[in-house]
Amino acid sequence: xNDERTRFANVVLPHLGDAYALARWLARNDSxxxxxxxxxxxxAFRGIAGFGxxxxxxxxxxxxxxxxxxxxxxxxxxxxxxxxxIELVEATGPxxxxxxxxxxxxxxxxxIERADAARLEAAIGALPEEFRETLxxxxxxxxxxxxxxxxxxxxxxxxxxxxARARRRLMAQLxxxxx
Amino acid sequence: xxxxxxxxxLVHAYCDGELDPxxxxxxxxxxxxxxxxxxxxxxxxxxxxxxxxxxxAALPPAALRSRVEQAVxxxxxxxxxxxxxxxxxxxxxxxxxxxxxxxxxxPGRAGLVAALYPADVPFLYFVAQPDGKHIFSxxxxxxLAAIQRxxxxxxxxxxxxxxxxxxxxxxx
Numbered sequence: 526x527n528d529e530r531t532r533f534a535n536v537v538l539p540h541l542g543d544a545y546a547l548a549r550w551l552a553r554n555d556s557x558x559x560x561x562x563x564x565x566x567x568x569a570f571r572g573i574a575g576f577g578x579x580x581x582x583x584x585x586x587x588x589x590x591x592x593x594x595x596x597x598x599x600x601x602x603x604x605x606x607x608x609x610x611i612e613l614v615e616a617t618g619p620x621x622x623x624x625x626x627x628x629x630x631x632x633x634x635x636x637i638e639r640a641d642a643a644r645l646e647a648a649i650g651a652l653p654e655e656f657r658e659t660l661x662x663x664x665x666x667x668x669x670x671x672x673x674x675x676x677x678x679x680x681x682x683x684x685x686x687x688x689a690r691a692r693r694r695l696m697a698q699l700x701x702x703x704x
Numbered sequence: 705x706x707x708x709x710x711x712x713x714l715v716h717a718y719c720d721g722e723l724d725p726x727x728x729x730x731x732x733x734x735x736x737x738x739x740x741x742x743x744x745x746x747x748x749x750x751x752x753x754x755x756x757x758x759x760x761a762a763l764p765p766a767a768l769r770s771r772v773e774q775a776v777x778x779x780x781x782x783x784x785x786x787x788x789x790x791x792x793x794x795x796x797x798x799x800x801x802x803x804x805x806x807x808x809x810x811p812g813r814a815g816l817v818a819a820l821y822p823a824d825v826p827f828l829y830f831v832a833q834p835d836g837k838h839i840f841s842x843x844x845x846x847x848l849a850a851i852q853r854x855x856x857x858x859x860x861x862x863x864x865x866x867x868x869x870x871x872x873x874x875x876x
Contacts, residue, residue: 530776530777530778533776533778534778538769538772538773541764541768541772544764545764545768559765559768559771562764562768562772563768563772563775566772566775566776567775567776567844567848570775570845571845634743634746634747634749635750637747637750637751637754638750638751638754639754640754642757642758645757645758646758663720664752664755665755669720669722670717670720670722685713685717686713688720689712689713689716692716692748695751696747696748696751699751700747
């Protein structure tokens with residue numbers, strides 16, 4: 526018993542901050558994020574015997590991510606983009622119109638770079654769930670493609686296309702001048 | 705078109721350092737020849753820079769950490785005051801209850817003494833079994849298991865299983 530608690534303290538607790546950050550991005554609400562993290566930690570505790578000492582952070586994040594999706598489905602259907610819809614969006618092939626590909630880059634790139642945090646945060650929040658989680662895992666949590674594929678349970682090719690489309694949407698939005 | 709050689713996907717892998725050195729070098733030559741690719745790289749780099757400013761935003765509240773520690777039983781000691789507070793509120797409830805409940809509960813001297821001087825036990829949770837006894841738990845995890853156990857007992861009591869069939873297993 527005590528072994529499991531010690532193990533939990535060593536494996537899970539150091540990554541509580543990352544777990545909470547991911548939950549916040551997925552739930553878009555602080556108190557929901559806390560409930561999700563607590564639930565995820567309980568799941569992690571129950572499953573701690575099965576954890577193989579590989580990548581504790583990715584392991585915990587995948588539990589948080591799965592917990593968040595079941596939790597959100599249970600507690601608020603309407604705001605959740607159904608996975609089927611995402612597959613539909615993804616099946617429509619490359620969307621070159623999501624971001625302008627031609628034209629001068631430097632003024633646009635500098636607009637993107639100078640985008641203020643609130644605007645950027647709102648734009649990330651408006652992304653479809655699966656795109657958002659991929660982007661957050663890569664650019665805010667710093668996971669590599671292989672780890673993201675493991676956490677989200679999709680092939681690396683899907684990680685790449687989701688990431689590209691998430692970024693294209695953000696770049697298209699932030700590259701525009703604010704009205 | 706296969707995904708693997710779509711340059712507009714590869715440009716992200718390039719910016720994320722996911723290409724091995726040989727492929728990265730080859731891709732740099734490709735970008736040098738294609739201004740649209742170079743422009744996309746600039747936008748991606750700009751976006752990644754903008755996002756670094758978001759990083760320190762989310763710190764887990766200290767309360768969350770202790771919630772989690774309590775839930776898995778890492779904080780039993782700190783949980784003690786909760787137990788004595790609980791005992792105190794039980795005592796208060798007994799004093800405030802009406803004469804009717806008083807007579808039903810019929811607290812003996814031992815009960816009052818127990819409420820005033822809680823035993824030094826780690827239990828924070830309890831759940832009643834169908835036979836009127838209780839399962840006490842020190843942690844929330846154990847408590848959840850106890851609830852499952854009681855549900856199982858209740859189901860078994862309600863619908864006796866035909867011989868030869870295993871009793872229903874609790875979920876989880």
